[in-house]
Amino acid sequence: MSTDLVKATYLATRPDRDPEVLAENIAREQSLELTRSLIPDSVADRLLGHILSVSERDTQHWELEIGYPAELVSGQVGQLLHLLYGNISYYPHIRLVDLELPDTLLASLAGPIAGIPGIRAWTGVEERALLMTVLKPRGSDPADLARLAGRFAGAGGDIVKDDQNLVESDLDTFRNRISLCAQAIERAADKTGRKALYLPHVAGSGRHLNRQLDHVARLGLGGVVMCPWVMGLETAAAAAAEHGLMWLAHPAVAGVFTESNTRGIAMPVLLGKLVRIAGADISIFPGSGGRISSHHLHDEAATCKALTAALGALRPSLPCTGGGKTLEQAPQTAHRYGPNCAVLVGGDLIGRGPELEAAVRETIARMFSTDGDVSPA
Amino acid sequence: MSTDLVKATYLATRPDRDPEVLAENIAREQSLELTRSLIPDSVADRLLGHILSVSERDTQHWELEIGYPAELVSGQVGQLLHLLYGNISYYPHIRLVDLELPDTLLASLAGPIAGIPGIRAWTGVEERALLMTVLKPRGSDPADLARLAGRFAGAGGDIVKDDQNLVESDLDTFRNRISLCAQAIERAADKTGRKALYLPHVAGSGRHLNRQLDHVARLGLGGVVMCPWVMGLETAAAAAAEHGLMWLAHPAVAGVFTESNTRGIAMPVLLGKLVRIAGADISIFPGSGGRISSHHLHDEAATCKALTAALGALRPSLPCTGGGKTLEQAPQTAHRYGPNCAVLVGGDLIGRGPELEAAVRETIARMFSTDGDVSPA
Numbered sequence: 001m002s003t004d005l006v007k008a009t010y011l012a013t014r015p016d017r018d019p020e021v022l023a024e025n026i027a028r029e030q031s032l033e034l035t036r037s038l039i040p041d042s043v044a045d046r047l048l049g050h051i052l053s054v055s056e057r058d059t060q061h062w063e064l065e066i067g068y069p070a071e072l073v074s075g076q077v078g079q080l081l082h083l084l085y086g087n088i089s090y091y092p093h094i095r096l097v098d099l100e101l102p103d104t105l106l107a108s109l110a111g112p113i114a115g116i117p118g119i120r121a122w123t124g125v126e127e128r129a130l131l132m133t134v135l136k137p138r139g140s141d142p143a144d145l146a147r148l149a150g151r152f153a154g155a156g157g158d159i160v161k162d163d164q165n166l167v168e169s170d171l172d173t174f175r176n177r178i179s180l181c182a183q184a185i186e187r188a189a190d191k192t193g194r195k196a197l198y199l200p201h202v203a204g205s206g207r208h209l210n211r212q213l214d215h216v217a218r219l220g221l222g223g224v225v226m227c228p229w230v231m232g233l234e235t236a237a238a239a240a241a242e243h244g245l246m247w248l249a250h251p252a253v254a255g256v257f258t259e260s261n262t263r264g265i266a267m268p269v270l271l272g273k274l275v276r277i278a279g280a281d282i283s284i285f286p287g288s289g290g291r292i293s294s295h296h297l298h299d300e301a302a303t304c305k306a307l308t309a310a311l312g313a314l315r316p317s318l319p320c321t322g323g324g325k326t327l328e329q330a331p332q333t334a335h336r337y338g339p340n341c342a343v344l345v346g347g348d349l350i351g352r353g354p355e356l357e358a359a360v361r362e363t364i365a366r367m368f369s370t371d372g373d374v375s376p377a
Numbered sequence: 378m379s380t381d382l383v384k385a386t387y388l389a390t391r392p393d394r395d396p397e398v399l400a401e402n403i404a405r406e407q408s409l410e411l412t413r414s415l416i417p418d419s420v421a422d423r424l425l426g427h428i429l430s431v432s433e434r435d436t437q438h439w440e441l442e443i444g445y446p447a448e449l450v451s452g453q454v455g456q457l458l459h460l461l462y463g464n465i466s467y468y469p470h471i472r473l474v475d476l477e478l479p480d481t482l483l484a485s486l487a488g489p490i491a492g493i494p495g496i497r498a499w500t501g502v503e504e505r506a507l508l509m510t511v512l513k514p515r516g517s518d519p520a521d522l523a524r525l526a527g528r529f530a531g532a533g534g535d536i537v538k539d540d541q542n543l544v545e546s547d548l549d550t551f552r553n554r555i556s557l558c559a560q561a562i563e564r565a566a567d568k569t570g571r572k573a574l575y576l577p578h579v580a581g582s583g584r585h586l587n588r589q590l591d592h593v594a595r596l597g598l599g600g601v602v603m604c605p606w607v608m609g610l611e612t613a614a615a616a617a618a619e620h621g622l623m624w625l626a627h628p629a630v631a632g633v634f635t636e637s638n639t640r641g642i643a644m645p646v647l648l649g650k651l652v653r654i655a656g657a658d659i660s661i662f663p664g665s666g667g668r669i670s671s672h673h674l675h676d677e678a679a680t681c682k683a684l685t686a687a688l689g690a691l692r693p694s695l696p697c698t699g700g701g702k703t704l705e706q707a708p709q710t711a712h713r714y715g716p717n718c719a720v721l722v723g724g725d726l727i728g729r730g731p732e733l734e735a736a737v738r739e740t741i742a743r744m745f746s747t748d749g750d751v752s753p754a
Contacts, residue, residue: 029669032542034723037728039514047516072542074580076581076582078607082629086630087629090671136410137415139423163410165410205455205611227455227459230456230458232582232607238583256466256640293467346410350411351414
């Protein structure tokens with residue numbers, strides 16, 4: 001039997017059969033998907049998933065730890081997702097809550113091309129949490145979006161992302177908008193001596209997707225925003241890697257995995273570990289206290305940890321908490337999670353009007369995690 | 378205000394705020410994602426989603442019908458999914474239960490390249506439901522899988538698909554396996570005078586995915602199996618279209634959308650309408666009574682309908698009910714849904730051993746929907 005195991009821990013809520021039987025069903029369903037008697041022994045020995053432990057957490061919940069031979073991953077992030085939750089997405093009340101990969105598999109993964117160290121090098125921010133904003137709404141004059149980008153960057157803002165609703169079917173319109181925003185940020189950098197990281201949103205598929213990425217790379221921008229739960233996690237990762245770009249994973253649609261209590265995949269696994277394994281340099285997730293919040297109260301901290309804790313030789317991904325955070329919440333978040341995180345503030349910043357620059361400066365000054373009132377040197 | 382609207386109906390279970398307010402929040406969140414006061418009127422007039430109706434279904438449930446300007450889809454299937462369920466996947470207890478597209482948008486969609494008429498032309502099955510089987514388990518000698526394919530096809534079976542666990546990181550291994558299975562089916566066709574449709578599973582991303590598709594197309598096979606909820610719905614559709622191949626959409630991971638009562642996207646919308654819009658020629662979904670079943674009892678019939686009912690000029694996709702069906706269930710299903718469906722039988726068929734051919738013949742003879750006991754001419 002293989003010793004290189006992907007270890008998956010599932011939470012079963014009010015299991016519909018004996019928990020041991022359920023665990024064995026999961027192990028078989030997710031690995032070879034066939035009645036045991038029809039699987040040749042030589043195949044079962046090599047590839048059949050098996051139970052590592054079954055334990056009662058309380059009267060309603062059982063923890064089922066399954067070991068899957070790492071060979072089943074086939075070196076593909078998509079196949080890893082499939083292995084962990086493909087068919088059992090139809091099982092009643094099974095939730096993936098923890099994941100551990102063997103060292104051999106971890107060693108074969110590239111992880112983020114830049115991650116936190118690369119983002120710090122790009123932006124020149126060495127010792128504090130980062131402030132991010134978003135260009136929106138869709139339908140705006142590109143010049144207005146560029147102006148917003150330039151004002152935020154000029155006031156010392158760190159990262160500017162496109163809203164994931166900014167999508168064009170026409171490539172020239174995309175190129176024009178991106179170029180205007182990039183130029184505005186370039187001009188701001190000339191003034192401040194520090195360059196904000198601008199991440200355009202790219203979407204779609206095939207040639208259209210490739211051409212957008214080509215344009216971003218040719219402009220010398222550092223990376224892009226993609227929605228991996230729309231376009232496919234591995235698809236997004238491969239597209240960025242092919243163009244040598246960083247990427248920010250946007251959590252659109254992923255709530256369908258994370259927000260149930262009894263189904264899906266817990267946020268620290270999905271938007272933490274899996275997104276990092278796929279090589280996202282930044283992972284946005286809905287933190288607490290915003291317009292969009294996860295109702296799992298401890299997931300914000302656990303997701304930050306999954307993105308930054310030691311994981312083989314993989315660089316840490318930058319955790320970014322968002323979902324309608326206010327400028328007021330940014331320093332609080334930085335103090336809570338320390339310097340290795342970013343806070344996304346959109347509407348509240350756009351709504352500041354002529355006070356935007358002052359608000360950015362004041363917020364960043366308060367984002368040094370050692371002391372909320374210390375200004376940057 | 379635009380008259381070309383994507384009409385989405387959401388079921389809200391025990392809404393956490395006034396249902397009218399909730400509906401307005403959804404309409405804004407999914408379209409422009411910004412406080413109304415910060416959206417310029419000219420943009421709102423053109424692109425803001427709005428309420429079409431709000432109605433109480435019972436004391437626990439409200440139906441919220443939202444109209445989104447079709448321009449927001451940007452001609453991309455991925456963006457359509459994002460528009461329908463992106464951010465609100467984090468809202469509590471909102472489920473997409475119905476979807477209507479405007480004629481202009483439908484007219485711009487290609488839909489399946491072959492669909493039911495093309496599959497009937499390929500297999501020569503004119504008047505009855507189709508029988509499909511699956512090659513597994515992973516880890517088997519390719520010659521054994523090819524033998525299974527040849528025996529099923531030789532006995533008159535209609536469609537052979539690869540198990541979605543059959544994944545190779547090495548292209549030569551993939552090519553060898555596919556070629557062996559294709560040859561076995563070719564030899565069976567020489568004998569029966571009727572060619573089964575063989576659908577290899579392709580997975581991964583980028584160049585590796587393309588090379589697999591190239592090989593399938595070069596062998597003159599009709600199509601492939603892909604897992605759109607792993608690799609991205611639009612990604613899968615574009616990959617098949619680029620190679621002129623039919624494709625079967627496998628529902629792995631999609632249970633995370635369909636199986637909740639209060640969240641996600643109902644199966645007839647997700648694995649019915651959306652998969653058809655994306656151009657899948659065949660959509661597999663877990664029917665009732667198998668090892669894996671949807672617990673939404675009426676969804677099997679409704680999904681069949683969504684795949685086959687009139688929808689612009691789009692060809693009908695072939696509904697295929699699976700999830701551990703037995704041979705005994707195949708004729709029953711055919712009688713229930715009529716000739717325009719397929720039934721997938723895996724383990725129960727593989728387990729027949731030397732009786733496999735006789736079981737296939739007898740099952741197909743009973744799949745004429747007019748009368749369960751009439752044999753084919």
